[in-house]
Amino acid sequence: MYRTYRTLTRLITSSCQTASSKRTVLVVSRALYSTPSDVDKPNFPGSRSQFVSTPTFLDPDKMDGINVYRVLNQEGYLIDDLQDPKLEESVVLKMYKDMTLLNTMDKVLYDSQRQGRISFYMTNYGEEGTHIGSAAALNPQDLVFGQYREAGVLLWRGFPLQQFMHQCYGNCKDIGKGRLMPVHYGSKDLNFVTISSPLATQMAQASGAAYAFKRKQNGLCVICYFGEGAASEGDAHAAFNFAAVLNCPVIFFCRNNGYAISTPIKDQYRGDGIASRAPGYGMLSIRVDGNDTFAVYNATKLAREMAVSQNRPVLIEAMTYRIGHHSTSDDSSAYRSVEEVSYWDTMDNPIARLRKYMINQKLWDEEKEKQWKLDARKMVMKSFATAESEKKPNPDTMFEDVYDEIPSNLLQQRNEMKTHVKQYKEQYPLEHYEAMS
Amino acid sequence: KNMAHKLRSVRLAANTLTFLSQKSSLLYQTIVSARCMHFNYFPDTPAREHGETTRMNLFQSITSALDVALAKDSSAVLFGEDVAFGGVFRCSVGLKEKYGADRVFNSPLSEQGIVAFGIGIALTGATAIAEIQFADYIFPGFDQIRNEAAMYRYRSGNEFNCGKLTIRTPCSAVGHGSLYHSQSVEAFFAHCPGVKVVIPRGPIQAKGLLLSCIQDDNPCIFLEPKIMYRSAIEEVPTGHYTLPLSKAEVVLEGTDVTFIGWGTQVHVLREVAALAQQKLNVSCEVIDLCTILPWDKETIVKSVNKTGRVLISHEAPITMGFGAELAATIQQECFLHLEAPIERVCGHDTPFPHVFEVFYLPDKWRCLEAVKRLISY
Numbered sequence: 001m002y003r004t005y006r007t008l009t010r011l012i013t014s015s016c017q018t019a020s021s022k023r024t025v026l027v028v029s030r031a032l033y034s035t036p037s038d039v040d041k042p043n044f045p046g047s048r049s050q051f052v053s054t055p056t057f058l059d060p061d062k063m064d065g066i067n068v069y070r071v072l073n074q075e076g077y078l079i080d081d082l083q084d085p086k087l088e089e090s091v092v093l094k095m096y097k098d099m100t101l102l103n104t105m106d107k108v109l110y111d112s113q114r115q116g117r118i119s120f121y122m123t124n125y126g127e128e129g130t131h132i133g134s135a136a137a138l139n140p141q142d143l144v145f146g147q148y149r150e151a152g153v154l155l156w157r158g159f160p161l162q163q164f165m166h167q168c169y170g171n172c173k174d175i176g177k178g179r180l181m182p183v184h185y186g187s188k189d190l191n192f193v194t195i196s197s198p199l200a201t202q203m204a205q206a207s208g209a210a211y212a213f214k215r216k217q218n219g220l221c222v223i224c225y226f227g228e229g230a231a232s233e234g235d236a237h238a239a240f241n242f243a244a245v246l247n248c249p250v251i252f253f254c255r256n257n258g259y260a261i262s263t264p265i266k267d268q269y270r271g272d273g274i275a276s277r278a279p280g281y282g283m284l285s286i287r288v289d290g291n292d293t294f295a296v297y298n299a300t301k302l303a304r305e306m307a308v309s310q311n312r313p314v315l316i317e318a319m320t321y322r323i324g325h326h327s328t329s330d331d332s333s334a335y336r337s338v339e340e341v342s343y344w345d346t347m348d349n350p351i352a353r354l355r356k357y358m359i360n361q362k363l364w365d366e367e368k369e370k371q372w373k374l375d376a377r378k379m380v381m382k383s384f385a386t387a388e389s390e391k392k393p394n395p396d397t398m399f400e401d402v403y404d405e406i407p408s409n410l411l412q413q414r415n416e417m418k419t420h421v422k423q424y425k426e427q428y429p430l431e432h433y434e435a436m437s
Numbered sequence: 438k439n440m441a442h443k444l445r446s447v448r449l450a451a452n453t454l455t456f457l458s459q460k461s462s463l464l465y466q467t468i469v470s471a472r473c474m475h476f477n478y479f480p481d482t483p484a485r486e487h488g489e490t491t492r493m494n495l496f497q498s499i500t501s502a503l504d505v506a507l508a509k510d511s512s513a514v515l516f517g518e519d520v521a522f523g524g525v526f527r528c529s530v531g532l533k534e535k536y537g538a539d540r541v542f543n544s545p546l547s548e549q550g551i552v553a554f555g556i557g558i559a560l561t562g563a564t565a566i567a568e569i570q571f572a573d574y575i576f577p578g579f580d581q582i583r584n585e586a587a588m589y590r591y592r593s594g595n596e597f598n599c600g601k602l603t604i605r606t607p608c609s610a611v612g613h614g615s616l617y618h619s620q621s622v623e624a625f626f627a628h629c630p631g632v633k634v635v636i637p638r639g640p641i642q643a644k645g646l647l648l649s650c651i652q653d654d655n656p657c658i659f660l661e662p663k664i665m666y667r668s669a670i671e672e673v674p675t676g677h678y679t680l681p682l683s684k685a686e687v688v689l690e691g692t693d694v695t696f697i698g699w700g701t702q703v704h705v706l707r708e709v710a711a712l713a714q715q716k717l718n719v720s721c722e723v724i725d726l727c728t729i730l731p732w733d734k735e736t737i738v739k740s741v742n743k744t745g746r747v748l749i750s751h752e753a754p755i756t757m758g759f760g761a762e763l764a765a766t767i768q769q770e771c772f773l774h775l776e777a778p779i780e781r782v783c784g785h786d787t788p789f790p791h792v793f794e795v796f797y798l799p800d801k802w803r804c805l806e807a808v809k810r811l812i813s814y
Contacts, residue, residue, distance in 0.1 A: 143561070177594035186593050193560065194593035198584045204550045205585070208557020208565070215514070215539060215563070222557075234577070238550025245545050246554075401591045402630050404600060404654040407683065407731035 065272045066287045068319055071294040074348060076356025085294050085301075087136075089363060094156075095136060095293055096358060097372065099128040099351050102152045104376040105161065106324070108384055109168060109182075113328040117388065118168045120182045126291070126323030128152050129350025130255055133296025134316075137304060138223060143209055144192045145202040145224040148183055149255065153225070157190040161379055165387030172393045172434050177401070199230040203239030203252070207313070210248035214311050221249040221307045223300075228317075229260020231274045240281040243313035251303045252283075252315045255290065257322035262335040275317035283313050290318030291350040294357075321348070394434040395421070474612065474664060475800050476704040479688075480671035481641045487674035496666040498640035498673045499528045499605070502647040503566065505677045507536045510564050513651070515541045517551055517568030525570060526607055526666050552578035552604060556586050559599035559656070566651060572608035572660060573617040579625070586656040587631030600654035605647070607663035608636070609700055609752050610798060614663075615791035621700070621753035621784070623729045626658055627762065633682055634729040636660040638703040640673045645680030646727065653682060662700040685733040687740065691722035694746040694811055697737060697763060699726045702750050702799065709748075709804040716805070719812055729759055737763065738770045745776035746811045750799045755783035777814035780807040 042051055071083045078084050087095075106123040113121040124131065131152025138144075144153055151164065163175060167185050170178030176186060176194065186194025193202065206224035213220050230236060231254060243250050254274045258265055271277065278285030284306060288299045296318055303314040321344040325332045332341070346352075358364035399406055399414040406414070418436055421428050430436075483490045493501060507513050515529060515536075521543045523530035533541035544551050548569055555567035569575045575582075582604070590598035609621045626634045633655050637643035643661065650657035688703060689710055696706040703725045710721035722740050726732060741747055747767055749760040760781040767779060782799040790797055 175594050175596060176592065179594065180592050184592070186596050188593075188596040194589075194597055196585065196588070196592060198580060201553065201581060201585050204553030204581075205557035205560065207550075208554035208559075209561050210557070211514075211554065212512075212558045212561040212563045215512075216561070234547075234549055235553060235581075238545070238547040238553060241545045241547065242550045242554050246542070401595045403633075403731075404590070404598070408734070409731055 060271055060276070063272070066275045066285075066317075068287050068289050069295050069299055070289040070292050071298060072292050072353055072357055074353060074356075076353055076358075076360050083294075083298060085297050087294075087297075091136065092354075092358060092361075092363060095132050096351075096354050096364070097376075098152060098155045099132050099293070099354065100372065101161070101376050101379070102128055102131070102155050103351060104373075104380050105151075105164060108377075108380045109165075110324075110328065112384065113182075118182050120328055121168065122148055122183045122327045123324035124149055124151055126321050126344055126349065127255055127257060129293040129354070130253070130290045130296055130318045130320055132156055133293040134223065134225075134253055134300040134318075137297045137300035139220060139304070141191055141218075142220050142304070143206075143213070143222045145206040145209070145222065146192070146195050147199065147202070147226050147230060147255075148195050148197070149227070150225045151183065151185065154185055154187065154190060154192050157187075157192065159185070159187055159190055159192070160383075162383040162386060163187075165383045166390065169387045169390065170392060171387060171390035173387070173390050174393070177397055178393045179398075200226055200233035200235035200239070202226070203230075203233075203235050204242055206250050206252075207239050207243040207246070207248045210243065210250035210307075210313075211246055214247070214249055219308060221251060221304055223251040223253055225253045225255060227260060228254055228256040228258075228265060228274055229263060229268055231277075232260075232268060240277070240283060240313070240315070244281045244283045247311045248313055249307040249311050250313045251300065251307055252313060253300070254315065254317045255320060256317055257290075257320045259322050259326070259332075259336070261326045261330060262332070264336075273317055273319075275315060278315040281313075283315050285315040285317070287317045287319060290320030291348050291353060293350055293354050320350075323349075392433045394436055396436050474668060475610070475795065475798050476664075476701055477708060478639070478665065478669045479704050479707050480669075481639050483641055483672050483674050484678075487645075487678040488676045490672040490674050492670060493640050493673040494665075494667050494670045495637075495640045495643055495661065496527050498644040499647060499661060500530060500532070501673065501675065502644040502651075503529060503532060504535070505644075506564070506566065506648060506651045507532060507540060509677065512562070513540070513564035513566060514558060515566045515568070516544050516554070518544060518546055518570050520568050524568065526663060528568070528605075528661075528666075548574055548577040549581055552581035552586065555602045555604065556581060556589070556599045556656075559602035560589070560597055562601065564601045564651060565599075565603070567602065567604045569604060569606040571618055571620075571663075572606040572622045573620040575604075575606055575622060575658075578604075582626065582632060582656070582658070583629045587629045589631075589656075591631060598654070599656050602656040603647075603650045603653075603659055604657070605659045605661060607666070608660040609662045609664065610789070610794065611664045612794065613791065614789070614794075616788045619789040619794075621660075621751060623660060623699075623751075624753055624757060624759045624762075627730045627759050629730075631656070632730065633657040634660070635682060635727065636662065636700045636729065637727070638662075638688075638700060638725050639665065639669045640671050642680060642725075642727070644673055645678050646682070648677065649679040649682050652679065657682075660700065664701055680727075683728045683731050683733055685727055685736040686725045687722060687736065688725050689721065689723040691720040691744065693720045693744055694722070694748060694808060695737070695740040695744045696721050696723045696804075697726060697747065697749045697760075698723070698751060699729065700752075702752060705799070705801050705804065706748075706750060709801045709808065712801060712805050713808045717808065717812065719808060721808070726763075732763075734766060734770070737767065741767055741771040742774045745774050747775070747779045748782060748804060748807050748811060749779065750782045750804055750807075752784050752798060754786045755781055756786050758783050777811045780811055782807045 135153040135156035166173040168182040210222040555565040558565035713719040
């Protein structure tokens with residue numbers, strides 16, 4: 001029986017290879033399906049596997065966790081010289097400056113929310129390395145879908161400080177026309193899709209965009225950032241599965257920072273993080289030290305090459321820690337200890353690690369650090385003041401962009417709003433807005 | 438079950454006979470279906486300027502529209518559950534063979550994934566035509582439609598949009614579809630600024646409106662009344678043509694009562710108009726709304742101001758159905774012209790039942806009774 005089976009298999013293979021006779025394949029396939037059940041390999045269409053004669057359960061608890069890829073140790077030294085990304089000095093400097101500039105902006109905008117000057121803010125503390133390391137490894141034309149804690153990617157691509165501020169103030173210079181809450185950035189020019197609040201919705205959209213890129217054969221990929229909490233949404237499942245089945249050049253970049261607002265990972269999942277899910281989807285995956293900018297850079301660069309050359313999705317799980325509160329509406333001391341936060345802030349911080357590397361390499365020193373801190377703060381404060389002085393957009397514009405053209409019902413509602421506001425003008429803060437037409 | 442079925446067949450056959458014996462000129466145009474259906478299809482006449490025609494049913498006219506769209510725009514892709522082999526309703530037969538497996542392809546079984554994937558494609562400027570197998574199963578994609586597709590352009594300040602997305606889905610009663618193969622979902626989406634919601638009443642309209650949706654630069658939901666896929670047959674232009682969105686169509690002129698409906702229900706209302714003429718000597722104007730959002734207020738108001746009486750009818754449940762929006766707007770715009778309270782004859786506020794379908798639907802007899810109420814008020 002075994003011999004017969006092998007012969008049949010060989011016959012099928014050779015028939016397929018020569019493609020000379022589809023009919024032969026069909027006949028032989030039928031013969032194969034009609035063989036008794038003692039053949040040594042299952043014929044089920046749904047799996048590729050062998051039969052076993054004892055009940056064998058896979059126990060994830062007995063498997064080792066996926067290793068964490070690291071390039072720099074905590075003292076900023078290369079662990080393996082072969083892993084040196086060999087970045088130009090100017091690139092390393094830009095990485096460091098963008099991370100620290102983001103950090104400075106975070107501090108100023110966080111405080112400004114506390115003072116009631118903007119309505120909401122979310123900092124990026126502790127995760128700056130994941131943003132900058134990955135952004136630096138991409139082609140600037142690659143399309144980015146984010147969650148909301150990826151401002152560093154935009155900064156790396158050249159989004160001006162001023163535009164961040166305009167968005168947070170929702171003023172008339174905001175690209176988004178003041179419609180979204182603060183930190184919901186977007187830029188067509190920089191290929192950064194506008195952030196939206198519903199979690200994980202961007203994920204299967206990223207797969208779709210990557211599919212369109214593949215058809216265009218433009219040599220680009222899509223990168224999609226999300227947190228480990230968002231990975232629990234149904235959209236994440238759809239995104240992974242669609243990307244794998246439809247062979248989409250997309251990099252899924254998970255920021256696993258240990259918390260989704262107050263929910264620790266033990267309440268979020270039971271498996272080995274997010275990276276371990278990838279094999280189940282037939283997807284390439286890697287886990288990296290998210291506080292090691294070079295490890296993130298190297299992994300993203302390789303992922304990009306694989307995604308584009310093989311038209312396959314790749315999952316990167318960057319292990320990190322959310323040092324700041326979830327947002328300005330959250331006090332994280334209600335669910336985690338100050339000591340825990342302090343450890344990551346002082347002992348394992350992406351900015352500090354890169355600074356140590358630069359000092360080791362004589363690229364940076366205390367004097368430069370001091371001067372840059374002053375300069376960065378000055379730039380942030382200047383753009384902050386400018387944004388604060390701008391008016392909000394003309395209220396008329398509230399009715400635009402719902403559709404490509406304003407339909408008649410919205411034209412009517414706009415006229416009603418304008419008539420009403422003119423009649424009750426003392427009841428509305430018109431002085432803060434550009435004049436209505 | 439067989440007994441109930443037989444009884445219903447007998448009853449419907451009796452209805453048909455009654456109609457035939459009355460020999461109304463309108464009835465000559467109807468195709469009396471061999472199947473047990475709650476309506477008779479009134480074929481449309483193709484516009485001369487739309488060129489050569491051939492006989493098509495609704496699913497064939499959808500295929501024809503998709504064929505034209507794929508031929509015209511090389512960026513266009515068609516995907517969803519089971520579309521590659523031709524679709525469970527045969528709407529995409531032959532298209533994979535003609536345009537390639539990268540343009541007409543199966544998706545994994547996930548509606549939220551299908552809608553999101555389509556949004557992503559449209560975001561790059563390519564044309565995405567997504568199929569949801571039944572409108573009843575569009576709800577897993579609701580978040581993607583409502584929070585994402587509908588708001589993309591607005592929230593980004595027009596930096597990004599998914600205007601090139603069209604979602605097609607079979608909808609409405611089919612005789613035995615029960616809870617999850619019968620739903621009319623339009624009202625859920627009528628409350629979502631940013632999307633367009635369109636529903637045709639037959640093959641000519643389906644092709645022209647679907648091509649408009651595909652070309653329109655806004656995300657569109659195109660609802661296909663599945664009971665007409667095979668039963669509605671007429672001469673359909675074979676080439677490219679479009680019909681305007683947000684434009685209602687007066688399909689029958691009248692002076693006494695305005696009927697408003699869409700999809701299959703337009704045909705029910707046309708029968709009711711014939712009945713009302715014969716039995717009550719009432720002249721009814723029948724309007725097919727065609728586009729649910731943004732809808733054509735002007736055509737409706739003009740008609741109601743003329744007739745002073747309104748019957749709105751849809752298969753979906755009455756409470757918060759789209760008829761409620763129409764009625765509220767009509768009473769505001771036409772208050773001084775109204776001679777009677779606006780009548781709504783709709784599905785009941787229950788899930789869509791299996792064996793009770795004939796009692797659930799807003800059939801011609803329920804509508805006729807409403808006409809009596811309107812004229813005797």
